[in-house]
Amino acid sequence: MDFDPVLLARLQFAFTVIFHIIFPSFTIGLSAYIATLGVVWLRTGEERFHVLMRFWTKIFAVSFAMGVVSGIVLSYQFGTNWSRFSLVTGNVLGPLLGYEVLMAFFLEATFLGILLFGFNRVPAWLYVLSAAIVAVGTALSAFWILAANSWMQTPTGHVIRDGIAYPVDWLQVIFNPSFPYRLAHMLNAAYITTAFVVLAVGARYLLAGRYVAEGRTMMRMAIGLLVILAPLQLFIGDQHGLNTLKHQPIKVAAMEGHWDGSKPVALELFAWPDEKTETNRFSIAIPHASSLILTHSWNGLIPGLKSVPPSERPPVVPVFFAFRIMVGIGLFMIAAALVGALLWWRGSLFEQRWYLRVMAQCWWIGFVAVISGWVVTETGRQPWIAYGILRTADAISPVPGATVAGTLALFIVTYGIVFWFGIYYINRLIVRGPDQPAAAKPSDTFSNRPIAAARDAGGTTID
Amino acid sequence: MEWYLPLIWSAIIGVAVILYVVLDGFDLGIGILFPTASDERERDQMMRSVAPFWDGNETWLIMGGVGLFVVFPQAYAVIMPALYLPMIIMLLALVFRGVAFEFRLVSHSKTWWSFAFTAGSTIASFAQGVILGHLIEGITVSNGAFSGGPFDWATPFALLCGLGLMCGYGLLGATWLVMKTEGPVARRARGQAKFFLVLVLAFMAAVSLWTPLMEPRIAERWFSLPNFYFLWPVPSITALTAYLVWRWIDEERDAPPFLAAIVLFLLGFAGLVISNFPYLVPPSLTVWDTAAGPASQIFMLMGTLLLLPMIIGYFIFVHWLFRGKVAEGESYH
Numbered sequence: 190m191d192f193d194p195v196l197l198a199r200l201q202f203a204f205t206v207i208f209h210i211i212f213p214s215f216t217i218g219l220s221a222y223i224a225t226l227g228v229v230w231l232r233t234g235e236e237r238f239h240v241l242m243r244f245w246t247k248i249f250a251v252s253f254a255m256g257v258v259s260g261i262v263l264s265y266q267f268g269t270n271w272s273r274f275s276l277v278t279g280n281v282l283g284p285l286l287g288y289e290v291l292m293a294f295f296l297e298a299t300f301l302g303i304l305l306f307g308f309n310r311v312p313a314w315l316y317v318l319s320a321a322i323v324a325v326g327t328a329l330s331a332f333w334i335l336a337a338n339s340w341m342q343t344p345t346g347h348v349i350r351d352g353i354a355y356p357v358d359w360l361q362v363i364f365n366p367s368f369p370y371r372l373a374h375m376l377n378a379a380y381i382t383t384a385f386v387v388l389a390v391g392a393r394y395l396l397a398g399r400y401v402a403e404g405r406t407m408m409r410m411a412i413g414l415l416v417i418l419a420p421l422q423l424f425i426g427d428q429h430g431l432n433t434l435k436h437q438p439i440k441v442a443a444m445e446g447h448w449d450g451s452k453p454v455a456l457e458l459f460a461w462p463d464e465k466t467e468t469n470r471f472s473i474a475i476p477h478a479s480s481l482i483l484t485h486s487w488n489g490l491i492p493g494l495k496s497v498p499p500s501e502r503p504p505v506v507p508v509f510f511a512f513r514i515m516v517g518i519g520l521f522m523i524a525a526a527l528v529g530a531l532l533w534w535r536g537s538l539f540e541q542r543w544y545l546r547v548m549a550q551c552w553w554i555g556f557v558a559v560i561s562g563w564v565v566t567e568t569g570r571q572p573w574i575a576y577g578i579l580r581t582a583d584a585i586s587p588v589p590g591a592t593v594a595g596t597l598a599l600f601i602v603t604y605g606i607v608f609w610f611g612i613y614y615i616n617r618l619i620v621r622g623p624d625q626p627a628a629a630k631p632s633d634t635f636s637n638r639p640i641a642a643a644r645d646a647g648g649t650t651i652d
Numbered sequence: 653m654e655w656y657l658p659l660i661w662s663a664i665i666g667v668a669v670i671l672y673v674v675l676d677g678f679d680l681g682i683g684i685l686f687p688t689a690s691d692e693r694e695r696d697q698m699m700r701s702v703a704p705f706w707d708g709n710e711t712w713l714i715m716g717g718v719g720l721f722v723v724f725p726q727a728y729a730v731i732m733p734a735l736y737l738p739m740i741i742m743l744l745a746l747v748f749r750g751v752a753f754e755f756r757l758v759s760h761s762k763t764w765w766s767f768a769f770t771a772g773s774t775i776a777s778f779a780q781g782v783i784l785g786h787l788i789e790g791i792t793v794s795n796g797a798f799s800g801g802p803f804d805w806a807t808p809f810a811l812l813c814g815l816g817l818m819c820g821y822g823l824l825g826a827t828w829l830v831m832k833t834e835g836p837v838a839r840r841a842r843g844q845a846k847f848f849l850v851l852v853l854a855f856m857a858a859v860s861l862w863t864p865l866m867e868p869r870i871a872e873r874w875f876s877l878p879n880f881y882f883l884w885p886v887p888s889i890t891a892l893t894a895y896l897v898w899r900w901i902d903e904e905r906d907a908p909p910f911l912a913a914i915v916l917f918l919l920g921f922a923g924l925v926i927s928n929f930p931y932l933v934p935p936s937l938t939v940w941d942t943a944a945g946p947a948s949q950i951f952m953l954m955g956t957l958l959l960l961p962m963i964i965g966y967f968i969f970v971h972w973l974f975r976g977k978v979a980e981g982e983s984y985h
Contacts, residue, residue: 250754251754251755251758254707254750254751254753254754255751257707257710257750258746258747258750258751259747260714261710261713261714261717261743261746262743262744262747264714264717264718264721265717265732265739265743267721267728267732268717268720268721268728268729268731268732268733269732269733269736269739269740272728272729272730272732272733272797272798273729275721275725275728275729275732276725276726276729279721279722279725279728279729279944279948280725280944280945280947280948281948283718283721283722283723283725283944283948283952284722284948284951284952284955286718286721286722287718287719287721287722287952287955287956288952288955289718290711290714290715290718291715291955291956291959291960291963292955292959294711294714294715295708295711295959295963295966295967296966298707298708298710298711299708299963299966299967299969299970300966301707302704302705302707302708302970302974303704303970303973305703305704306703306704306974307704307973307974310973310974311973355945355947355948356945356947356948356951357947359951586729586732586733586736586798587733587797587798587799588733588736588802589802591802592736592737592802596736596737596740599740599741599744600740600744603744603747603748604747607747607748607751610751610755610759611751611755614754614755614758614759617758618758
């Protein structure tokens with residue numbers, strides 16, 4: 190059998206990185222939520238916030254473990270699968286990842302230990318501070334890894350000598366043109382993703398008539414956040430898009446399914462971009478609408494896909510559809526947040542069962558939007574791995590395709606098992622619910638495990 | 653300056669590697685010893701003794717990989733493809749054992765995740781030994797890139813190193829349990845520590861004899877004069893340390909056997925450094941051949957000098973916070 194090593198290396202990396210991004214998108218937001226609950230608990234002294242804090246910390250522990258183990262894989266895959274890439278960009282990207290490890294990973298790992306196991310060993314303020322430090326750690330991690338990714342999209346601050354990129358100005362490397370937009374877009378996405386999970390769990394409890402007080406708190410906090418962040422994301426996304434248009438216009442052309450740069454850009458609501466005929470089939474479009482969005486003028490022009498030869502274009506279909514999925518979910522999120530806020534304002538949020546039913550099912554939408562967004566930006570960068578510096582096809586390791594195929598199969602099996610068990614166990618923790626305040630007093634046994642700590646407090650056994 | 657930078661960085665990355673080996677070594681070792689516990693309650697106790705630390709310990713593995721990428725990108729780009737299969741197998745094994753920490757206690761039956769913890773720990777340890785062994789043997793390099801086959805690493809020497817490292821982690825794990833637990837677990841660990849100590853010494857002796865016979869450059873390094881005058885204490889101190897581990901176990905001391913086992917690891921590591929320095933990818937690429945540009949090294953060095961003391965600070969704090977022994981039958985409920 191003939192294996193294409195480039196395609197296989199890409200598939201393997203796409204699979205492992207998509208699996209990984211699920212967990213940071215959740216843990217960045219969830220750690221911030223846990224820290225917020227902790228601060229509110231300390232300031233108000235209300236036990237229910239502490240109960241919620243402990244509850245979400247258990248779920249955080251399971252998610253974080255999956256994020257850590259899938260993240261370690263990535264730090265080695267740059268070398269195992271993309272050794273040319275490592276060599277060409279290592280001088281520039283290496284230190285950014287190094288700072289991520291030194292600044293963020295050690296911080297998160299250490300203080301997570303205190304957050305999970307230290308409840309009975311440290312004063313309350315230090316316990317809450319540990320939660321806040323974990324939240325800061327996850328955001329710092331996002332800062333560095335997005336700086337690295339943004340440099341791959343819009344590289345600045347370097348010179349190329351003998352085909353290898355060397356840093357010249359670190360500030361330009363880190364704060365490259367697309368970085369501020371990508372960082373804001375991703376962090377906001379993580380907070381929104383988590384808010385929808387919290388909202389869904391709250392709605393689920395209200396529907397079931399269990400943990401009603403906690404469920405209401407979760408829903409109020411989530412909607413209060415979403416009504417600001419979801420519309421804000423539309424604005425940030427728009428700004429990010431304009432930035433992409435400036436630096437990677439062909440990516441935008443693929444997102445829009447825009448072939449002919451001499452015509453104004455239509456807003457394609459649905460179409461099937463056909464790369465052979467260089468047209469959109471089955472197109473349903475609003476003429477001029479995307480020109481208006483992208484150039485703020487009725488007849489505004491942007492470069493079309495046909496302005497570059499096919500070898501310089503990204504695969505259009507995945508970029509085109511992933512973009513529509515992301516935007517579609519984003520618009521739905523804004524609507525869901527506004528409807529929720531309206532119901533809250535009218536005082537009927539917790540009675541409208543149709544709204545609770547829909548929201549209880551929406552825990553996953555943020556994850557799909559995040560993954561779609563990453564498919565847009567990463568696939569849209571092709572055929573480059575580092576834009577204008579190194580092509581993906583030239584970046585792989587001297588490893589036979591069959592080896593990559595074999596390990597890809599192992600990754601799919603391993604991650605499949607871990608993923609479904611992880612979802613199953615998180616669902617169990619949700620079903621078991623928060624521990625009630627009466628039982629949540631510190632126990633005298635030394636709890637070394639998060640889930641065990643929960644059992645200490647809740648007194649429920651599951652085995 | 654450009655000449656010294658790779659040396660400074662070799663030292664820093666060497667410290668990161670040895671920290672990883674010692675720190676994750678004891679929690680991998682606990683996975684290896686897991687099946688010898690008499691029931692899941694004892695396994696709870698064993699696992700709990702490492703639970704607050706394992707995540708931080710594994711961060712040193714990321715530091716090692718990323719450190720190599722940052723400072724010696726050429727070495728990273730050669731070593732990773734050359735050791736592709738053992739690397740990926742190790743990472744997948746670590747996935748299983750990492751999630752086992754969390755999953756084991758939410759599941760209906762602990763048995764499966766106990767098994768995953770053992771299998772993952774054992775396979776990861778073996779794979780790390782193979783990686784080390786094959787690195788010592790040498791990687792086929794042409795034009796600065798790996799040019800060998802996917803199974804180059806499957807040699808008797810590398811497999812021997814795999815078994816050796818498994819035993820070494822077993823020793824660290826057993827002495828850790830001696831230090832951090834009470835009751836039957838600690839008692840059993842004393843016997844296991846002695847068992848693994850004997851095996852570790854046997855493997856260390858085998859590697860020490862095999863490498864100079866296999867590689868003339870290593871024989872030259874150790875046995876030429878005047879090197880020999882300076883180097884003969886290394887094996888002598890190793891023997892003395894091993895004796896002390898044994899004796900302190902017999903005297904039922906808590907921390908000293910673990911600390912002495914760490915010294916044993918440091919000596920083994922020192923031996924490997926003496927044998928191979930200045931090669932990072934023996935036998936062709938030295939630390940200077942593979943180093944990143946000075947600007948990258950300096951930028952990273954500034955951050956490291958600032959952040960490493962902080963990391964060590966909170967590392968000490970968390971170990972102090974979770975000091976003391978995990979009691980026998982200390983329940984989760």
